[in-house]
Every structure is written in C-alpha cells, then in structure tokens.
Amino acid sequence: MAGPHFRDGHPWMVDVGGKDPSARVAVAEATVRLPADAAAALDEPNAKGDPVAVAELAGIHGSKRTADLIPLCHPLPLDRCEVVATRDGAVVRFTATAATHARTGVEMEAMTAASVAALTLYDMLKSVSKGITIDGVRLLSKEGGKSGAWSASDPST
Amino acid sequence: MAGPHFRDGHPWMVDVGGKDPSARVAVAEATVRLPADAAAALDEPNAKGDPVAVAELAGIHGSKRTADLIPLCHPLPLDRCEVVATRDGAVVRFTATAATHARTGVEMEAMTAASVAALTLYDMLKSVSKGITIDGVRLLSKEGGKSGAWSASDPST
Amino acid sequence: MAGPHFRDGHPWMVDVGGKDPSARVAVAEATVRLPADAAAALDEPNAKGDPVAVAELAGIHGSKRTADLIPLCHPLPLDRCEVVATRDGAVVRFTATAATHARTGVEMEAMTAASVAALTLYDMLKSVSKGITIDGVRLLSKEGGKSGAWSASDPST
Amino acid sequence: MAGPHFRDGHPWMVDVGGKDPSARVAVAEATVRLPADAAAALDEPNAKGDPVAVAELAGIHGSKRTADLIPLCHPLPLDRCEVVATRDGAVVRFTATAATHARTGVEMEAMTAASVAALTLYDMLKSVSKGITIDGVRLLSKEGGKSGAWSASDPST
C-alpha cells in the first residue's frame, strides 16, 4: 500500500514528530436527505426541543472522540469546533469547522463532527422515516501544515 | 417536535422499559467514492497492509461506541457485528450488520459501524486525495421489534 | 470498612449475579445557584441557543459514562434517561431520571446525569461568573430491587 | 445567549486559537454530607480498604474525562491533578487541583475531579444511607490566562 499509513506492511500512526506545531483549520460537511414525512416532522412547531440543535451539539462533542474512532488518527487538542446546520427544504446540511495548533491536521475531526451530527439527526428522525440518507460527507477546505491551503471549490489547488 | 426524542420540549432517551427484549438485526451501508489517484493507491500491490481491512475492523470497533456518540441512543450489548467491504472500481461499499437481544433496535449501531469504516478509509487515503466523498449512508434493512421487518429494497414495507 | 464495596480489605465490584434482573428507576437532582450576573445572562434573549437545554442533553449523555467514572459501579444498559431543568430566579434545578432492567440499581446513573448537567451549565456560564455553586446533589427516589421503593420526601421509608 | 458558548445561536467550542499557551492552575472543591449511619460506616476499622482513598483516586481519573462529559469543553493535556480529602465529622471535603499549559483554563477539570470524587464516595456508602448529599461544588481559585488570578476567598478579585 502506497499511503503513509503502512510501513513495511504494518499499519502505523504516521510519525509527525519532525514537524513543528502550527495552526490548522479544516472544514467539512455532511448532508442529510429527508423523505417528506421526516422533513414534515422537523416543521412541526415545538416549544423548545430542536433536533437540529441537538445534532449540532453532538457533532461538536463527537469531534473529541475522533482519535478513539479512527485507529491510526493522532490524538490532538482542539482550539475550536463548531457545527452549523442549514436547511433547504428536505435537506439539512451540517458544516463542521475544527481548529488546532498541532503537528498534524484536523481534517478527521471536522469529518467526524459532520458525520456524528448527521447520524444524530438520523437517530432523532428514524422513527418517522427509515429512508433518511446521509450524503456528501466531504472536506470543504483546509489551512495550515506543509501542504498549505486547499479548497474543494478551487480544484486547481 | 413530533419525534419521540422530545417530551414536553425536553430531550430524552426514550423509555423502552415497557418492551420485552427481542432479537434485533439491522443492516446499513456507506459508500466511499474515490478519485482516480486514491483508487489507484488501493490497487498498488502491498505485502500485507490493507486499508480496506483496517476500515472494516474500525467499523466493528466503532459500533461499540454508538451510544457514546449519539446523545439519545440507548446503550446496549451486541450479539454480533460485522462490516464487509466490496469494491467496484472507484467505489468501496461498506455493509455493516449489527444484532442484539434488547428492548430497542440496532439501527444506529449499524449506521455508525458503516460510517466509521468509511471515515477510516478516508483517513488512510486522504494524503493521496482530498476529494474523497462518503455517500449513501443509509439503512438497508431491519428485523425484530414491534415494527417488524423492513427493507430498503421493498418500499411497500 | 463495613460497606459492601470492600471484601477482605480489597475493593470489589459487588457480586449481583445472584439477583434476578428487575425494573429499576431512580430520580436524582442537582441545583445550580447563580450569582446575579450569571442569572442575568440566562435572561438575555437569544434566537436559538439555550445553555439549559445543552445542559439537559449533556446530563443524559453523561449518564451513559457512569460506569466509566465510578470505579466500582456496574456497567448496565439503560431503558430510559431524561434530565429536566426548572428555574426559579437564580436557581436552576436539574431533575434526572434513569431506568433499567438489571441486577442492580440506577441511582448512580441518575446522580451522574444530574451532576453532569449541572457541571455543563457551570461551564457555559463560568466566563460570566466564577461564583456559581452546585448544591444539593442527592437522590430523590428509587424503585425496584430487593430494598424496594424509597423517597426522600418520605423519611419513614 | 450572551455567553461565549453560542455564536449566532449555534453552540460552539469557543475559539482559543488566538491565545498563547500558558501555565494554568485551578482548584475546586466538593463537600459530601453524611447522615450518621454513613459517617459511622467510615469510622469502622478496616484492615486495608478505604473508601475515601478510592474516591480521591477516582476524582483524579475522572478529571481526564472532562472533555468527554462537558460538550463544549476543550480537550487538553494535564500537567498535574490531585484530589485531597479532609474529614470533619460527618463532612468529607474533596479539594481538587488541576494544572496544564494550554490555551484555555482547567476550571472544568478541577470541578469534574471534585464531583467524581464525591460521586464515588456516595456510591460506596449508598447502601448504608440514601440521604447522602453533595454540596458546595465550586471553584476555589484559579491562576493563569488573560483574566489572571482569582480566589473565592478574596471577592474583590
């Protein structure tokens, strides 16, 4: 395997000890597609409870478990994490931002935050519809580190 | 909010204490779409390391963290979990099966297993390509419980 | 030590294997006393964010970590957990209910849920006031198990 | 909500990336009030087992789970943690000290350590008395960071 996660055929948590810590930011998103009944459930008035707000919070919380979930991912502190939901009809989009000062990037923390937010919304609506789908879990941009800035909207980078 | 996860405006872990434990199975999938360079990386011969096998294992492992990640999800024991990857060119599909005897279903365990497997493969290939996307995280089927069997391929259920 | 948590001088997770599983419920509370500036912060209008709702959710989530936190506490599944906040001026009271079918009780899950909710509210207001105090973390009632029902409001039990 | 934990109505883990890491210390306490039978149980001679020592250890251990429990709390390394119990008749007081070099403070780590120690003592004595209460979980002092030193005993700070 050519990727850096194997060495001589053994998996490893890649050595980042030779790098200096630097500021890193990553932004990822996940999209939840709701069948009509699930979308309607989100539209019902409710005094206080908001499944989307619960999902945002769960995503932030979940970003802190990234290294627990992804075997070869480095554990690192986080300087910041936020997950913001936007809704367009039957589609809820979670945009997750993670930042750190570390020797490696926070792409996985942002990807995990977006995924956990989407799974949490799924959980809260699954009794209404089993046909909910999570799509487009992907990196939107990153900054910092040796490879520098990258944005999905600028494919030349 | 109409869903069962709120009561009088407060979130809650729904009361399943009135149900009897029964056998439950859920199957979910997640699809990883690889740009050409990432797909090529998977094709390189390597003596021993296999990112897809690492991802399968991480998915099984991750299913056990479901209740840690999803705030209102019930903690429950698992009788079985497996994650099987199939590859079709630039697409890797993870199919996750979870089973239990419990008072509530294992949909979230299967969804989480598939998601963590996909995120792990993403992690192992992200240095090769930043354009990898996870799509179609969804339930394929479930059995057991009051609502009985359901299959995505049989929309009449 | 007379308590059941030591045997021949060694700590142990008490043997509950001789009991049959039965329905158990426990209710606990924790009170957060807010100095004037912290109470005022809770009164400010805000479009969406609600620290008390975040705290309720964190309490439910935290109940699932009880056995991770309390060394001699038995790990057990939960049938239900909810945390409800009520506010009376500068006092926020979190009432936590946990339920299970198990060989031992869920007092610690309810106590932990209430404590984590209170700590979370503290965290969200600590930049406003360092003088916030958590008081009265205590069991309100329990049902089930060999010792049967008990209520703090009925000291004869 | 005015506090820093919400931005535009969304919860977030506050951005501390603009701060430099610095030495931080926080001290918190929690008080366990024991009914007479529970206090008497602590007085019984026992060869080796000491519930208070178990609670001190659990508090230190629990401080490492702070960011797992408190949704918007930053994960950070710890340079030091200790929990010391003192007893005055029917009152056991746990004083927890946490220290780090980080971009944010360790108040929550100290508060969590004190709370978990108190909950653990509660757990070990709950079979003796259900009327045990945890009171006065509060910050005693902090040092470091932009806001500098603060002490509960010096309200002018």
Add this chain to the structure above:
Amino acid sequence: MAGPHFRDGHPWMVDVGGKDPSARVAVAEATVRLPADAAAALDEPNAKGDPVAVAELAGIHGSKRTADLIPLCHPLPLDRCEVVATRDGAVVRFTATAATHARTGVEMEAMTAASVAALTLYDMLKSVSKGITIDGVRLLSKEGGKSGAWSASDPST
C-alpha cells in the same frame, strides 16, 4: 484463518445471538516481577498510599473498558469484578475474577483486569526501576457456557 473471528476473510464480532444468556465466571492472573529497588520501594512505610491497592482498583475499573480495547470482543454487562493482589518478595500477583450473565464469556474481562492492574503497578514504580516485567498473564479458570468449566490446574479438562 480457522478461528471464529474471521468469516470469508473478514473480521467479525462472532454471532452469539443463538445462545441463551447464562452465568459465566472467569479468573485470570498477571505477575509483576520487581527488581530489588522496586521491591524495596514497596516495603517503605507510608501513612496511607498503597500502590498495590491503586492497581487493584485500576484493574477493576479497566475491566469495564475491555470491549473498547479488544476490537472483536462483545460488549457485555458485568455482575462482579474483583482484583486481589498477593505478594511474595519481589513478585506481586494480581488475580482477577469477572462474572456476568451473558451470551458469551468473560475471559477477556478477567485478562484485561489483570493486565491493567499490572500496568498500573508498573506505572507507579517505573521511576524507581525500568526493569520491571509483567509475566504470566493467563487464564486460570472459567465456568459456564457451552464449553463448561475449565481450569489451568487440571489440564485434562
């Protein structure tokens, strides 16, 4: 691979759903061999602190993380766990007992408890001697389940 942990070449958490829950007990041990300086450190009088008692407690606590650590191990509740240390000169032996009612055995919980106890003692003495060795981590006996009772001291079983 012939073992039950692979099926068609994929790792899996073996299906135990066809078994009925039954009482299970497992006993394991781990031995810590101390160089002279580390053994002497244990002999120094100390008012209260006891590294061996800390290790016993950590072993019990650690047994609850077994399924978090061992990828294909089933998560299960525990009815009981204890770790008892005995010392013979420069050798400290930790004997761990775990019990459950479940569809699979608790050998790994007992093995993990013994290992974590040994690692914890190592941690507490490593500044005194780097030559401490953990040996003989092994199963002593098991009861329950389809395969019935087994004891290391009775090789005919």
Add this chain to the structure above:
Amino acid sequence: MAGPHFRDGHPWMVDVGGKDPSARVAVAEATVRLPADAAAALDEPNAKGDPVAVAELAGIHGSKRTADLIPLCHPLPLDRCEVVATRDGAVVRFTATAATHARTGVEMEAMTAASVAALTLYDMLKSVSKGITIDGVRLLSKEGGKSGAWSASDPST
C-alpha cells in the same frame, strides 16, 4: 510510599508542569506463547484475515486509551505509534513504539500498546486454546526527558 505517585499519603498525577516539552520515544514489547493448536491455527492459509495484523492495529488504537486505563498517567498527544509483530514458531512478539513531544514520557503508551496487541491476539485464538500465555511485557528502551536514554540491552545505563 517512596514513589512519586503519592504525596502526603494521597495519590496524585505527578506535577510535570515545571519541565519543558521535549521529544520522547519509548519502545516496549510483549510476547504471546501459543500452545501447539493455537500456533497451528495461525499457520492455516486464509484468503485475507490475519489475526496478527488485527492485533497490531488494536495495539496502536489501544495506546490512545492509556490515560483512560492507568489512573495516574498523564494524558498526552502522540506523534507516532506503531506495533510490529514478529513470529518465531509458537511465539509471537509485539514490539510497540510510541513517541511524543511532551512534559513526560511515553513508556506507558508503549507498554499499553504492546499489552493490548497481545490481549487481542489472545482473544482471537482463545477458542482454539485456553493455555495461551502473555509474558515479558517490558520496556526495551526510552529516549528523551531529564533521565535521558535507557536501553534494556545495556544494563549500565
């Protein structure tokens, strides 16, 4: 107790705040001794599944849980972790390397990685033989920190 893990009779997570962060590396090993039937099981041809590779991965993953398992161990980020298995007949040896930049060493992370790898192999082969033993869990070398380099093969250090 003379070790640094107690102060005035109370356990504590030793204060390392006065040290500067520096590069640290530790190497540990664990040996798994397989009875003939378990060794034979490893020799069977299998298309894809490899228990030893699963164990290597679990060891790396487990190193990230070290501070969760060992009560007085400092939580710290990891720059690198790898676990490499070598086999000599009925003996499988896991060599674990951990590295960080921190105020304290990574001996426990390496020891835990080796132990978890060994326990995982045990788990995967325990249905074949109950007589598997883990031996020789020990530190091989360390670099960095005030006490400098040490190697088990050079007892004069």
